[in-house]
Amino acid sequence: MDTAPDGVGRRQGRRLPVGWRNRLPFPVASPDAFVKVLFCPRPRRLAGVLRHPRAGIASRSLAAILGGYALAATTSSFLALALPMDRAQAVLTGMLVAIVVCACAVLWAFAVRTALRAWIGIALPALLMGVGTAWLGPAA
Amino acid sequence: MKQGFRQSMAWLHTWTGLLVGWLLLLIFMAGTASYYREEISRWMRPEVPSTLARGPEAAERALQYLQRHAARAESWTVTLPDDRNGTLRMFWRNPESATSPDEGKRRGRRGGRFGDATVNPDTGEAIAARETRGGDFFYRLHFDLHYIPVVWARYLVGFCAMFMLVAIITGVITHKKIFKDFFTFRPGKGQRSWLDFHNVSAVMALPYHAMITYTGIVTLMFMYLPWGVKAAYPADEDAFFSAAFARFGEPRDAAGTSAPGTPDIVRVLDASRRYWQGGEPGGFTVHHPGDANAVVDVFQRTGKRLSIDTPSLRFDGATGALLDASPGPGGATRTRGVMYGLHLARFADPLLRLLFFLSGLAGCLMVASGVILWAIKERPKHLKTGRIGFGLRLVDALNIGAVAGLPIAFAAYFWGNRLLPLAIAERASAEANVFFAAWAVALLAAFAWPRRAMWAWQLYVAALLFLLLPLVNALTTSTHLGVSLMRHDWVMAGFDLAMLALGAGLACAGRRMQRWQPPASAAARRRQAANVANTGPAGANA
Numbered sequence: 001m002d003t004a005p006d007g008v009g010r011r012q013g014r015r016l017p018v019g020w021r022n023r024l025p026f027p028v029a030s031p032d033a034f035v036k037v038l039f040c041p042r043p044r045r046l047a048g049v050l051r052h053p054r055a056g057i058a059s060r061s062l063a064a065i066l067g068g069y070a071l072a073a074t075t076s077s078f079l080a081l082a083l084p085m086d087r088a089q090a091v092l093t094g095m096l097v098a099i100v101v102c103a104c105a106v107l108w109a110f111a112v113r114t115a116l117r118a119w120i121g122i123a124l125p126a127l128l129m130g131v132g133t134a135w136l137g138p139a140a
Numbered sequence: 141m142k143q144g145f146r147q148s149m150a151w152l153h154t155w156t157g158l159l160v161g162w163l164l165l166l167i168f169m170a171g172t173a174s175y176y177r178e179e180i181s182r183w184m185r186p187e188v189p190s191t192l193a194r195g196p197e198a199a200e201r202a203l204q205y206l207q208r209h210a211a212r213a214e215s216w217t218v219t220l221p222d223d224r225n226g227t228l229r230m231f232w233r234n235p236e237s238a239t240s241p242d243e244g245k246r247r248g249r250r251g252g253r254f255g256d257a258t259v260n261p262d263t264g265e266a267i268a269a270r271e272t273r274g275g276d277f278f279y280r281l282h283f284d285l286h287y288i289p290v291v292w293a294r295y296l297v298g299f300c301a302m303f304m305l306v307a308i309i310t311g312v313i314t315h316k317k318i319f320k321d322f323f324t325f326r327p328g329k330g331q332r333s334w335l336d337f338h339n340v341s342a343v344m345a346l347p348y349h350a351m352i353t354y355t356g357i358v359t360l361m362f363m364y365l366p367w368g369v370k371a372a373y374p375a376d377e378d379a380f381f382s383a384a385f386a387r388f389g390e391p392r393d394a395a396g397t398s399a400p401g402t403p404d405i406v407r408v409l410d411a412s413r414r415y416w417q418g419g420e421p422g423g424f425t426v427h428h429p430g431d432a433n434a435v436v437d438v439f440q441r442t443g444k445r446l447s448i449d450t451p452s453l454r455f456d457g458a459t460g461a462l463l464d465a466s467p468g469p470g471g472a473t474r475t476r477g478v479m480y481g482l483h484l485a486r487f488a489d490p491l492l493r494l495l496f497f498l499s500g501l502a503g504c505l506m507v508a509s510g511v512i513l514w515a516i517k518e519r520p521k522h523l524k525t526g527r528i529g530f531g532l533r534l535v536d537a538l539n540i541g542a543v544a545g546l547p548i549a550f551a552a553y554f555w556g557n558r559l560l561p562l563a564i565a566e567r568a569s570a571e572a573n574v575f576f577a578a579w580a581v582a583l584l585a586a587f588a589w590p591r592r593a594m595w596a597w598q599l600y601v602a603a604l605l606f607l608l609l610p611l612v613n614a615l616t617t618s619t620h621l622g623v624s625l626m627r628h629d630w631v632m633a634g635f636d637l638a639m640l641a642l643g644a645g646l647a648c649a650g651r652r653m654q655r656w657q658p659p660a661s662a663a664a665r666r667r668q669a670a671n672v673a674n675t676g677p678a679g680a681n682a
Binding site for chain 2: 103106
């Protein structure tokens with residue numbers, strides 16, 4: 001427990017499980033830092049932007065709660081339109097599946113190595129589902 | 141992750157469990173009590189006679205009662221007596237013209253849109269019982285909470301349920317040896333024992349916990365995830381519900397000409413039995429009673445199948461001819477119906493119901509031991525620095541107020557039912573106020589002094605309240621244990637006996653809490669052993 005991740009103080013690092021790097025995915029400091037975040041070769045470069053582990057936990061929590069719900073909502077909509085079955089049955093199936101998807105999204109948010117990955121892993125499928133829903137459009 | 145997928149899941153398990161643990165405990169306890177909703181209602185209305193008629197004349201008496209008291213209603217709905225509730229329960233919908241224009245009064249019993257009555261099937265007269273919500277209070281508390289708007293309460297409960305689902309999944313992931321933990325309990329070892337107990341209570345009823353949490357979210361999923369319906373049926377959401385649940389459409393319009401008498405309900409119910417080949421009707425709705433175009437919808441009883449969605453038949457009110465039968469629902473509808481049914485467990489016969497209840501209790505113990513475990517794990521860190529920090533103090537207080545305080549509130553609710561004057565206004569809500577007043581006192585006391593002694597006191601108070609309940613019942617009613625045991629009235633006797641059992645359990649817990657000594661550390665044990673060895677037989681004798 002005493003081997004804190006790089007860039008994280010010993011005292012702060014002790015509260016976290018080993019191996020975590022919790023940093024906000026989107027820095028608010030400067031445009032320069034923003035570019036670094038988007039194109040940085042290694043996560044280590046982020047250390048100066050926002051290093052407090054609490055920020056990482058807050059970011060992951062938001063990804064889990066808001067992102068998880070968004071993913072569940074878009075999943076249920078997409079499945080309601082996309083599943084090749086009776087429309088009403090597809091709606092119900094979508095809802096039943098979306099509940100599990102929401103739980104999985106929460107696990108994902110806290111299982112992956114960085115908060116950025118947590119966001120990407122939830123936002124990307126949510127976006128795809130959302131686009132898919134819009135593309136399929138309302139059923140007749 | 142480089143290392144410790146399991147560690148991060150353990151972390152997630154800890155925090156999802158802790159953050160909503162106390163509210164979850166309230167939800168779990170209320171839900172567990174709801175398995176005996178009808179029985180609790182029975183006990184709380186001791187005026188209702190215990191044995192009532194169940195024959196076909198019950199339905200006729202219901203219609204006669206409605207004819208006398210609600211002849212102008214748009215529709216009547218009657219729930220027939222069954223094994224668990226021997227009364228006729230009915231409600232009716234008044235026409236718009238008959239309701240009070242005042243919005244506030246429309247929700248009330250007089251001049252409102254809806255009327256209701258509980259009728260004795262033997263006499264056909266309304267049962268004059270004390271005003272109480274009975275077991276329905278716990279049923280509503282389980283997902284509507286109290287004092288706050290229903291919509292917010294349901295979102296809050298759904299949020300907690302999602303946390304619970306995540307806590308269950310991460311709890312399973314955290315386990316290295318889930319099978320071994322099933323059989324492992326090492327008592328008297330402090331934190332290790334609490335962890336073992338948390339594991340045993342969780343793993344033993346794991347299928348139940350996972351089922352009840354997931355199906356709990358399913359019961360309210362149309363509220364939590366309306367997006368699928370909005371996407372597929374943007375114009376008309378009602379169309380979705382008609383299609384998904386294979387419901388009857390609106391009944392035909394009233395003819396405007398009156399028809400004499402009431403529908404021949406006995407014939408209609410017999411026809412339903414024949415159609416379902418033994419399926420028992422659980423109740424019926426009469427649309428446009430007294431009109432030439434009256435329609436009777438008969439619903440099958442929910443008790444005999446897992447699913448909550450039961451088939452229904454539509455009959456002509458005047459001729460008794462079968463008009464329509466609900467079509468069989470689709471696969472997803474059936475799945476959802478079975479899940480809903482599993483959550484409510486209306487199908488359960490007494491033994492299975494007891495198993496559900498005990499599993500629910502195991503769930504309560506799992507949540508309780510979880511939040512206690514957090515405090516026990518945290519304490520050594522605080523003891524090292526010499527003072528108890530704010531976080532631990534908060535958790536300690538909430539633990540006492542929830543784990544020991546909630547049983548006090550439950551018992552106080554039953555005391556209120558027996559001791560509040562029968563004539564006071566708003567008696568049913570006064571009973572609910574007793575519940576929350578007792579809980580508030582327990583919480584305040586816990587916050588004022590979150591120490592071990594407070595644990596013991598509150599557990600003793602809860603035990604005393606439960607143990608004395610049969611006595612209070614004997615002093616205030618004529619349905620006490622002496623009578624109910626003689627009459628083999630197992631609902632009344634069972635309730636009193638269950639209260640004694642709960643009280644005894646709580647008293648044991650209180651006693652252990654009072655007598656408990658912190659286990660000696662390994663170093664202290666070695667030192668003691670060394671002392672014994674050095675002093676020889678003299679030390680052993682001392």
